[in-house]
Amino acid sequence: MTDYKEEEYLLLSGIQHFAFCRRQWALIHIEQEWEENVLTVEGNDLHEKTDNPFVREKRGETIYVRAMPVHSRELGLSGICDMVEFIQDDDGIPLNQEEGLYRAMPIEYKRGKPKKHDADTLQLVAQIICLEEMLGTKIHEAALYYNEIKRREILNITDDMKQRVEAMVKEMHHYYQKRYTPRVKTGKHCLRCSLRNICLPELLEREKVSTYMNRMFAD
Amino acid sequence: MKQLLNTVYVSEPDMYLALKGKNLNLLKTNESIARIPLHNIEAICTFGHQGASPALMGECMKQNISLTFFTSSGRFRGRLTGETNGNVALRKKQYRLSDNEEDSSKIARHMIIGKIFNSEQLLKRTVRDHALRVDVNRINQVIDRLQESRIVASECNDLDELRGIEGNAASNYYSVFTESILQQKDVFFFHERNRRPPLDPVNALLSFAYSLLASESAAALEGVGLDSYVGFLHRDRPGRTSLALDIMEELRSIIADRFVLKIINRKQISSKDFIVKENKAVILTDEARRTFLQLWQKEKQEDITHPYLKEKIPWGLVPHVQALLLARYLRGDLDAYPPILIR
Numbered sequence: 001m002t003d004y005k006e007e008e009y010l011l012l013s014g015i016q017h018f019a020f021c022r023r024q025w026a027l028i029h030i031e032q033e034w035e036e037n038v039l040t041v042e043g044n045d046l047h048e049k050t051d052n053p054f055v056r057e058k059r060g061e062t063i064y065v066r067a068m069p070v071h072s073r074e075l076g077l078s079g080i081c082d083m084v085e086f087i088q089d090d091d092g093i094p095l096n097q098e099e100g101l102y103r104a105m106p107i108e109y110k111r112g113k114p115k116k117h118d119a120d121t122l123q124l125v126a127q128i129i130c131l132e133e134m135l136g137t138k139i140h141e142a143a144l145y146y147n148e149i150k151r152r153e154i155l156n157i158t159d160d161m162k163q164r165v166e167a168m169v170k171e172m173h174h175y176y177q178k179r180y181t182p183r184v185k186t187g188k189h190c191l192r193c194s195l196r197n198i199c200l201p202e203l204l205e206r207e208k209v210s211t212y213m214n215r216m217f218a219d
Numbered sequence: 220m221k222q223l224l225n226t227v228y229v230s231e232p233d234m235y236l237a238l239k240g241k242n243l244n245l246l247k248t249n250e251s252i253a254r255i256p257l258h259n260i261e262a263i264c265t266f267g268h269q270g271a272s273p274a275l276m277g278e279c280m281k282q283n284i285s286l287t288f289f290t291s292s293g294r295f296r297g298r299l300t301g302e303t304n305g306n307v308a309l310r311k312k313q314y315r316l317s318d319n320e321e322d323s324s325k326i327a328r329h330m331i332i333g334k335i336f337n338s339e340q341l342l343k344r345t346v347r348d349h350a351l352r353v354d355v356n357r358i359n360q361v362i363d364r365l366q367e368s369r370i371v372a373s374e375c376n377d378l379d380e381l382r383g384i385e386g387n388a389a390s391n392y393y394s395v396f397t398e399s400i401l402q403q404k405d406v407f408f409f410h411e412r413n414r415r416p417p418l419d420p421v422n423a424l425l426s427f428a429y430s431l432l433a434s435e436s437a438a439a440l441e442g443v444g445l446d447s448y449v450g451f452l453h454r455d456r457p458g459r460t461s462l463a464l465d466i467m468e469e470l471r472s473i474i475a476d477r478f479v480l481k482i483i484n485r486k487q488i489s490s491k492d493f494i495v496k497e498n499k500a501v502i503l504t505d506e507a508r509r510t511f512l513q514l515w516q517k518e519k520q521e522d523i524t525h526p527y528l529k530e531k532i533p534w535g536l537v538p539h540v541q542a543l544l545l546a547r548y549l550r551g552d553l554d555a556y557p558p559i560l561i562r
Contacts, residue, residue, distance in 0.1 A: 030306075031309065203547060208555075209557045216336070217336070
């Protein structure tokens with residue numbers, strides 16, 4: 001497998017869009033469409049608090065690194081981890097300017113509460129693949145922190161999850177290269193999509209324009 | 220569907236527009252006259268010579284509020300556009316089609332058909348509603364001819380021919396336009412369309428309405444990521460928003476003409492609202508322009524059911540919806556461009 005070039009990197013955060021709806025991802029990442037709504041503004045607020053790359057804390061045996069830029073040549077992705085915790089562990093890896101060995105655990109901050117779909121999880125898995133590639137280590141654990149319930153959920157990361165992310169990212173690159181916005185099946189998920197007004201999912205199932213015009217011209 | 224927010228029309232020529240916090244601050248001789256929160260505003264149109272502060276312009280660009288400058292007599296001067304939507308693939312498609320005669324004619328054809336159809340409907344309504352007062356025969360003849368033009372247009376692949384059909388239809392339509400004026404006929408009569416300058420009150424009103432509609436159409440196109448300067452029917456000309464003029468074709472009669480007729484027939488505008496210059500140019504007084512803009516803004520809030528979307532939307536969103544539908548066609552989501560057809 002050939003590595004991606006830097007200018008081909010896609011945004012890691014796109015994974016959650018892609019997992020939610022391929023068309024939503026294309027609208028945002030290929031067509032550069034975006035519309036703020038209450039949910040996205042809340043999300044921005046939350047991230048403004050966590051996204052400070054200059055805060056690095058060490059408490060006890062753990063180093064907390066916020067807003068850590070990551071990338072993967074193999075996936076052709078780059079993005080930012082909200083937080084990566086480095087916990088002292090004899091099976092871990094050495095860190096620059098730190099004594100001892102550490103294992104990494106990324107934590108992604110989300111507004112709201114745990115979701116039924118696994119878009120959040122897949123985004124975290126992509127972060128893990130990046131971290132593994134950059135740090136030369138294996139990561140088995142990661143966490144999602146949900147602002148509404150103020151609690152983190154620890155996840156065990158399986159190879160199966162990683163394979164799903166790899167397949168997904170490959171599909172993303174394919175669409176991106178063709179600048180293609182896929183058409184999708186509309187459904188319930190459209191109701192809570194922030195791009196609803198731009199996507200107009202109903203438009204995809206419209207009558208033919210010639211039928212419409214003939215209908216108007218009749219009588 | 221997106222929400223229609225307010226358009227602020229600043230009709231006093233000596234008003235300066237500035238930013239105060241997140242508000243539009245209107246200043247007259249350095250004194251603040253009014254403040255309006257920007258988040259309630261979709262567009263600002265200003266008719267004057269004082270201009271606007273760079274800070275306000277910056278905030279408008281950031282919040283995607285269109286800021287349009289008109290001369291105090293209502294002629295379009297320019298428009299501030301923020302960061303255009305980043306969809307470069309869409310615009311390249313637009314350019315490719317625009318360079319291709321046949322592809323362009325497919326879109327232009329529907330726009331012309333829409334224009335002619337809507338003109339027919341306006342005349343039909345006059346016949347229907349006022350059969351006893353108007354020259355029914357004369358109007359019906361024109362309606363028949365318009366219908367013929369529309370049928371010819373529907374099979375036309377040649378842009379120049381289309382333009383010819385359009386020009387013909389327009390002069391036919393304007394030849395009976397005066398029939399739809401039912402009140403104050405001594406002041407408001409219509410012989411022919413003239414623009415530079417308008418030589419009678421009806422032409423002055425039409426010109427003003429068209430220039431508002433053109434700026435709204437251009438803003439709508441830029442808003443969906445299209446380049447308002449690159450048209451299909453209208454050829455590129457430096458400084459001209461050709462695509463805005465394209466999508467305006469089908470909107471002229473149903474939005475601008477209908478509105479102008481309405482305010483004349485309801486006597487919301489009268490002879491005292493115009494002054495005649497030495498060169499016979501007829502222009503609206505400041506007071507009249509204010510009245511016009513208030514009524515225009517009110518009209519924009521009125522709902523219609525979009526015949527293709529089958530969705531209720533305010534009139535003011537129609538340019539946006541048509542721009543969106545055009546973008547959808549260019550992207551391949553729709554099989555053709557659906558003009559708005561109002562019966």
